[in-house]
Amino acid sequence: MPPTLSGALVATLRRRIVEGDIAPGEKLPSEAALAVEHQVSRTVVREAIARLNLEGLVHTRRGSGSYALAPPAGDGEDVPVARSLEDRLGLVDFRLGVETQAAALAAERRSDAHLDALAVRLRDLDGAQGHPATAMQHDFAFHRLVAEAAQNRYLLDALDRLGPQMIAMPRGRLDRATGPGSGSDDGAPARFAAVVQEHRAILDALADRDALAAAAAMRVHLAGSRRRLLAEAGGD
Missing domain, CATH: 1.10.10.10 (Winged helix-like DNA-binding domain superfamily/Winged helix DNA-binding domain)
Incomplete structure (x- = not known):
């Protein structure tokens, strides 16, 4: 047919x-x-x-x-795609377990080169406001670098398998793509600034080699991601 x-x-x-x-x-x-x-x-x-x-x-x-939106990583058979709000919230739950531990390990095991690379990604993320596709790539790269600094191949493989789709960015942050004067969300710049600050707190804790602070900063960031997802769903 x-x-x-x-x-x-x-x-x-x-x-x-x-x-x-x-x-x-x-x-x-x-x-x-x-x-x-x-x-x-x-x-x-x-x-x-x-x-x-x-x-x-x-x-x-x-x-x-x-x-x-970000397509699924790989061939789509082994990695489930986060499509619904429930899926995205479930993905945040998964990330809370994996990335909180990754941040703690990264604080203990990171090198100066890792810190330098993370600082570059944070700077690039900060400069990507208004460019959602670019922001998502820098956001994912930052989180991948944290997993790399943890020096545990299983943690890194988990993030690689999920790919950029794990970043809870596309739906809400796409509001900024409309540009000034075109009906974009007035609260988007403040939310973007909060996201950048949450990443900066993670980097600061890694620089201090403070495992507890790094884990807490990652948890605060992912809890913020959950809160923003729920707020976006309620506002649509």
Whole structure:
């Protein structure tokens, strides 16, 4: 049985997102542009976008457009994709166990080179406000470096298998992609500043070689991620 028009468009857009042609955080072409490009009606485009939303590959903001989310790591069979709010909260729970321990170990085992690399990632994250795809990559890289500094290959492998999708960023932080004057969330800059400060507290604790403070800072950060997810869900 041949695919429907909307099914064919879903397959095309899904492939572009998974292969990175449309990067996480990048805005998809408008309904009208997609309709012209693929020679289908706007109703077909809306159906395709709705399916991609359900798959967790796209997030649509009313009045702003649709944005690509991070695709699953690997082949998608071994690593479950965090699609629903429940999935994302469950992922934060998992990270609380893994990354709190990683931070404690990193405080004891980190090198000066690790600290230098983390400082660079923090600086880049701080400078990425308004660029959600870039911010997500720097955010993930920071957390991966903490796991690397822990010098435990199982912790590092856990983060590598999850990939950037583990960062609870795309849905809420995509509000900033709308830009000034276009209906963006007025509270987004403050939330972004809080995220940066939480990362800075982790780095400070690692620099002090304080395992308890590092674990606490990571826990505070991930608890903040949980709180922001719930706030975003309540505001939609």
